[in-house]
Amino acid sequence: MxxxxxxxxxxxxxxxxxxxxxxxxxxxxxxxxxxxxxxxxxxxxxxxxxxxxxxxxxxxxxxxxxxxxxxxxxxxxxxxxxxxxxxxxxxxxxxxxxQHHHAHMAACLGEHDWPLSFNNDEHTDNSSHKVLALTLDGLGYAQEDETLWGGEVLLGHYTQVQRLARLKPVPLPGGNAASLQPWRNTVAQLHCAMGWGHVVQQFGELPAIQTITLQPVDTIVAMMDKSLNAPLSSSCGRLFDAVAALLGLSPAVMSFEGQAAMSLEASMLGEPENGQYWQQAQPYPFALQQEESGLWQVDPGPLWLSLLNDLQHQVPTGLMAARFHKGLAQVWTDCLQQLAQEYGVTHVVLTGGVFQNVHLTGEVTRLLQQSSEQPLTVLTHSQVPAxxxxxxxxxxxxxxxxxxxxxxxxxxxxxxxx
Known part of the structure; x- marks a missing residue:
């Protein structure tokens, strides 16, 4: 049609x-x-x-x-x-x-009948028609810095965008191999946040860590330390993979990209009656900091110690998954609300493959719409795939x-x- x-x-x-x-x-x-x-x-x-x-x-x-x-x-x-x-x-x-993520943003704008408008004097996008777009996916190439994006906040319209925030980049050890072997992303995240040696020393008795150590982890860590076939990426999809692998929700090699993330969300569906895990879940901590360049950065570093401690205390998997979803939703909401106020924006686009996750989409939407300071109008996909x-x-x-x-x-x- x-x-x-x-x-x-x-x-x-x-x-x-x-x-x-x-x-x-x-x-x-x-x-x-x-x-x-x-x-x-x-x-x-x-x-x-x-x-x-x-x-x-x-x-x-x-x-x-x-x-x-x-x-x-x-x-x-x-x-x-x-x-x-x-x-x-x-x-x-x-x-x-x-650019990949600009296209994600424009697709959502198009299905919402968002108008194309120019300033008469400069033929640039009318500022009143600009939106913020939270684009979360596996990865997409960005010409401006020749890196791999996958967790960005963009400000703009159909013809022009600028990046205002990102997920903290971490290596993709093995490049494309990381999109099918989630444990690689777990090692990358833990190594960047805590140091792999420290993780093994403090949490080596955990079955999840013991399972990962059966893989060639020393080689992966050496690749990252020497920047060999380990490009940096701000991919939110790979963050989901990392959490899923640590919780034992993914095979060593997936059949398709996104399989681990789907298992992570599905783990919350087996929870007790009336969504008890989701209701009880307190968000895992994330850090939100502004770099010297002015770019805001969401850092999942604080998440990992909390998650590993929960594993030690044998917290139910579904509850840990819910805490991750809520923490991620909260930090991005905080970021978007701050940027919306700074740039005078009233509409936010949620796009990219990660937003096929119903729990994350629903939670970010709820938080943005119910803000007491500045409720925002949220645009999501319904006719065109996210x-x-x-x-x-x-x-x-x-x-x-x-x-x-x-x-x-x-x-x-x-x-x-x-």
Whole structure:
């Protein structure tokens, strides 16, 4: 079912957006509507990539869609981005490289019919139409610092964003291997927060730590200490993996990305009647600090000692999971409320694959809406996936908005002086 475009996109060109690498969809935008494809899947799989290319050609034929510009993810190695650049050469069309989390934000704005608006004098986004976006996911490449993001607060609109806050970056030991082996993230988080040697010395009797030590932990720690194949990332998805592995809720190797995080949330569903664990749970501590650069940073460091102490006292797994969810919701809410007041923003977008978690989404929404100081309007996904399945719509809207912006500037330059 085509989605109608928000107000302000009446002059939008025909855009072909190629989506993300995992959970891929693509999007055809034009004639004041957007068509999002069915779920294509993981483009790292050769058969899926072939099916992606076949369906892309089919959709363009069925909808008689001839793109005026192409939108791709900024990650240079995504298969979808490579296909997009090939299409741009075939059609001789410009390519817009869209930052991953900006696309998440724009997808949510689009499904909420958020208008595109420019200041008349500068053709920049109207400040009254800016929102804060909390984007929590696995990871996405960021051109501005060439790092891997995954837990960010952005301020902006369709054409422009700036990052105001992030989750404290920690290494991803083994790179992509960390997305399928949660224990790697547990080691990374504990090593950064407490030092792995100290963890083993103080908590080595815990079954969870003993299980992790069966893995090549010494090699992983050496990789992180020497910055070898251990890129820094602010990924919130990997934080969920780390907690799940420590609580014994994930296998050594997962079948798919997000499996551990799903198990972590599901562990709360086996709680006593009437949601007793959730009601009893007191939030685990997180730190919120502002760096010298002005960027705010959420640090999960204080969480780990509390969680390890709970493991020693054999606190029920579901209760520890609830404490983690509530702590994470509370610290991000504190951050958003502070930034909303500072920048005069009234709306907050919750987007990214982590917000498929019903408990986290519900708790952040509740806290933001019930704030006695400044209740905020919360925008969440309902028509378009919060995960990478919605990326293509966001890419298309951003590319269309930038094209309109450039066209307006061109029209003004060519108009005669009065």
């Amino acid at each position: 085509p989605l109608a475009l928000p107000p302000g996109f009446e002059r939008a060109p025909a855009v072909l957006a190629l989506g993300a690498e995992l959970k891929n969809t693509f999007c055809l935008l034009g004639q004041n509507k957007a068509v999002l494809s069915q779920h294509m899947g993981d483009l790292q799989d050769a058969l899926t990539l072939t099916d992606f290319e076949r369906n892309l050609a089919l959709y363009q034929q069925v909808y008689q869609h001839e793109p005026q510009c192409i939108a791709v993810d900024a990650h240079p190695e995504y298969h979808s981005s490579r296909v997009g650049r090939t299409v741009s050469q075939q059609w001789n069309r410009p390519v817009f490289e869209i 995960n990478d399945g919605g990326i293509a719509l966001g890419q298309a809207l951003i590319a269309a908005a930038k094209h309109i912006q450039l066209q307006q500037k061109s029209d003004e330059r060519s108009s005669p002086c009065v």
